Amino acid sequence: MENFSYNYSNPNPNNGDIYSSNFIDTPENFELSDTPENFELSGYYLFPEDGLSDEFLSQNEFVQSASDSRGSYSNIKPAPTTTHHNMQVKCTKGVMKKVDAKSRVAFRFRSELEVLDDGYKWRKYGKKMVKNSPNPRNYYKCSNGGCNVKKRVERDNEDSSYVITTYEGIHNHESPHVIHYTQFPPNNIALHNLHL
DNA sequence: CGGCTTTGACCAGCGC
């Protein structure tokens, strides 16, 4: 088993501004030149915030795609779920919560693994079958105390060889072992230690 | 025994 290490992360975990110019320009600069052949990042999705045009929102609501290791753009798909407002209000057990929807980003990977080791420790808190998909959706929360980051993991219902991972929120702490990669920091997400 | 997963129940939002 080969141990593959690769990271792209937010240099400042407390900076939730994922709409930096660095991010929007990233696909042209982004290279996965040292990734193994059987690992493919096919795209990622930013969730729109207030202030973006209606025209923009109508375009399946993705903002940018990432190139694969061969420099081509591939398999861009609409976000599995969307939120149109920067700030949502959720009511859970009678408690109203504001949710910062702008800090959501979804990745789509070709992977045989259901859950990739992204450097953070997650606690599973739910599993749900979703409509129009044969695959369950799994819900995770960051296990770090006081960190409210969540992620959803599900297999692409059109091609089950792909895994869609949606992150919501910004970690208020560092990953246990992050190596900063400054050219492609869509969120404070580190992908590393993939055992392929 | 503590931490994690499983899973059914519960709740809110939405469309009809």
Next chain:
DNA sequence: GCGCTGGTCAAAGCCG
């Protein structure tokens, strides 16, 4: 108002 759907809770079970 009602039913459907997605998201979350929390008790029970599992495991190291």
